Amino acid sequence: MPDTRHRNIVILTGAGISAESGIATFRDKDGIWSKYDLEEVATPEGFYRNPDFVHEFHNGLRESLQTVEPNPAHRALARLEAEHAGEVLVVTQNVDDLHERAGSRNLVHMHGELYKARCDRCMHVAEWRTALTRAVPCPACEASAAMRPHVVWFGEMPMEMDRIYAALAACDLFLSIGTSGNVYPAAGFVEEVRRAGQAHTVELNLEPSEGVSLFAETIHGPASTVVPAYVDSLVGA
Ligand code: BV8
Numbered sequence: 001m002p003d004t005r006h007r008n009i010v011i012l013t014g015a016g017i018s019a020e021s022g023i024a025t026f027r028d029k030d031g032i033w034s035k036y037d038l039e040e041v042a043t044p045e046g047f048y049r050n051p052d053f054v055h056e057f058h059n060g061l062r063e064s065l066q067t068v069e070p071n072p073a074h075r076a077l078a079r080l081e082a083e084h085a086g087e088v089l090v091v092t093q094n095v096d097d098l099h100e101r102a103g104s105r106n107l108v109h110m111h112g113e114l115y116k117a118r119c120d121r122c123m124h125v126a127e128w129r130t131a132l133t134r135a136v137p138c139p140a141c142e143a144s145a146a147m148r149p150h151v152v153w154f155g156e157m158p159m160e161m162d163r164i165y166a167a168l169a170a171c172d173l174f175l176s177i178g179t180s181g182n183v184y185p186a187a188g189f190v191e192e193v194r195r196a197g198q199a200h201t202v203e204l205n206l207e208p209s210e211g212v213s214l215f216a217e218t219i220h221g222p223a224s225t226v227v228p229a230y231v232d233s234l235v236g237a
Contacts, residue, residue: 002236006173006200007086009234011077012189014093016178016206020224021068023096027180043154051134051145058149059131061095062114070102073177073223076231078103083235089167093179093186095151110158110186116150119143125150158185168192174201175230178223181210190214204230 015025026032040046041057081088081104090099090107095114099107117128117136124140126147134145152158168174174193181187190211193199203215204226212218219226 003233004085006234008167008171009080009084009086009088009173009175010167010171010189010193011080011088011090011175011177012093012179012186013077013090013099013177014179014186016180017073017092017223017227018068018071018094018096018098019178019206020071020073020222021096021098023064023068023094023098025178025180027182038154042151044156047148047153051148055132055134055149058114058151062129062131065096065114068096068098070098071224073227074098074102074104076228077177080231080235081106087167089171091164091167091186091189093183108160108164110152110160110164112149112151112159114149114151117147118150119146120148121146161185164189165192169196171196172199174199175204176202176209176211176215177204177227179205179209181212187211202230 019025024032036057041054047054077090088106090104091110092099093111095112097115115127115129116125117132118125119138119141121143122138122141124138126139132147132149136147137144138146168189171193174190176190190201191214193201201215202217202219203209203212204219206222207220219230
C-alpha cells in the first residue's frame, strides 16, 4: 500500500543522482575536484584571474552533457511529481539538465545551469549550448568579453534561496539524494527542515554523507535502484 501520509515533498539532489548517467561527481575517487583546483575553476576570483581556463573547464562539462541520458532515478522523481497528490519540489545542486529531460517541471537549479550563460554587464541570461569564450559579445547589450557561465561559484549567492527556504519550512517529507553534504547552504537544508519540526527526513545515497546522522531514515545504495523503489513506496509500483 502506498504511503500517502505526506503532502509537500522537497527533494535535494546532488551529483550522485547523475553519476549513473555518466557524469562525474565532485568528491568521489577520480571526481572533478581530484583533477581540478576548485579555487581555480569554481570561484569568481579564479574566473577573473584566468577566464579562458574557466571557460574551457565549463565548455568541457557542457559538451559532456550532449552524450548523457537521464537515469531511472531522474525518471522516478518526474513520476513522483506527476502522480503524487501534493506538492513535489526538486532542488538540485546539479548544473546538468537531466531532471528536466526526465520530465521534472517543479525544479530549482540552486547552483545554476551549464546550458545558460549570463552577461556580467547587463545580467541578461541566455540559453547556451555551445562553447563560451571571451570573444562572444552579449546578445542583449553587445558588451564584449562579458559573458560567463550562469553557474553559482563558491562565495556566490545560490539561486532562489527564498523559494527554497519557504518550501523547506512547509514540507512534511524531505529527501536528500546523491549528495555528500559538504557544500552549504544545501548541506544545511536538513537542519532547516528539522527546525520546522514537521517533516520526515530521508537520505538516499551510495554511502553515508557528512550529514547522515541528521536524517531520521537512511537508505544506502545506487540512486537508480533505491530512488525508484522509494518512489514506488509513495505512489505505488
Ligand atoms: C554561499 C557549481 C553565501 C560549480 C558548485 C568561505 C567563503 C565563502 C563561502 C564559504 C566559505 N566556507 C564555506 C563556504 C560556503 C561554501 C561551501 O559550502 N564551501 C564548502 C567547500 C565548505 N558555499 C558557497 O560558497 C555557496 N555560496 O555560501 O553563499 C550564502 C550562504 C547562504 C545563503 C546565502 C548566501 C555556493 C556553493 C556553490 C558552489 N558551486 N557547483 C561549477 O559547476 O562550476 S558546488 C558543487 O558541489 C556542485 O554544485 C555539487 O553539486 C555540489 C555539492 O557536491 P555534491 O553534489 O554533493 O557532489 P559530491 O561529489 O560532493 O558528492 C556526491 C555524492 O553522491 C557522494 O556522497 C557519493 O557517495 C554519492 N554518489 C556517488 N554515486 C552515486 C551516489 N549516490 C547515489 N547513487 C550513485 N550512483
